[in-house]
Amino acid sequence: MSTVLVAEDDLAIRDLLTFLLDTSGHHVLACADGGSALDTARREHPDLAILDVSTPGITGIEVCRALRERAADTELMPVLMLTAHGQRLDAGTGFDAGADDCLVKPFEPSELMSRIETLLERSGVA
Structure with a gap:
């Protein structure tokens, strides 16, 4: 079972x-903002992070950068960025920040789960 930060x-x-x-067998650490997500990632060391680009306070982009730049225990953790349909330009910014994949909302649940499983497999977790 993998641990996924949302x-x-x-x-x-x-x-x-x-x-x-949860129904796919993953343990979920859910956060409503970027600051909580960053604290949780540093404390819990999840196997994967799913970050909304526009979380309040610290954005998903900033969380991704912080995970990549300042923490040896999270720098290789796969990151999937979610961005709203009208924010397509944010996907490029997400990749620049170190995201491994980006998905535009609204998304198909099957596509999301496929991308998650691919990222976990690549990282050797799944």
Whole structure:
């Protein structure tokens, strides 16, 4: 079982992500903002992070950069960025920050789960 950090300020999307991951056998660490996500990642060392680009406070982009730049225990953790449909330019910014994959909302749950499993397999967790 892998541990997945979810940082999403939209409660409905966060609940959906938690449900999909939980029913697929993953342990979920859910956060509503970037600051909590960064603290949780540093404390819990999840196997994968799913970060919304526009979380309040510290953005998902900033969380991704911090995970890559300042923490030897999280620098190789796969990161999947979520961005709203109208924020397509943020995907490039996500990759520049060190994200491994980006997905535009709204997304198909099957596509999301496929990408998660691919990232976990590449990192040797799945």
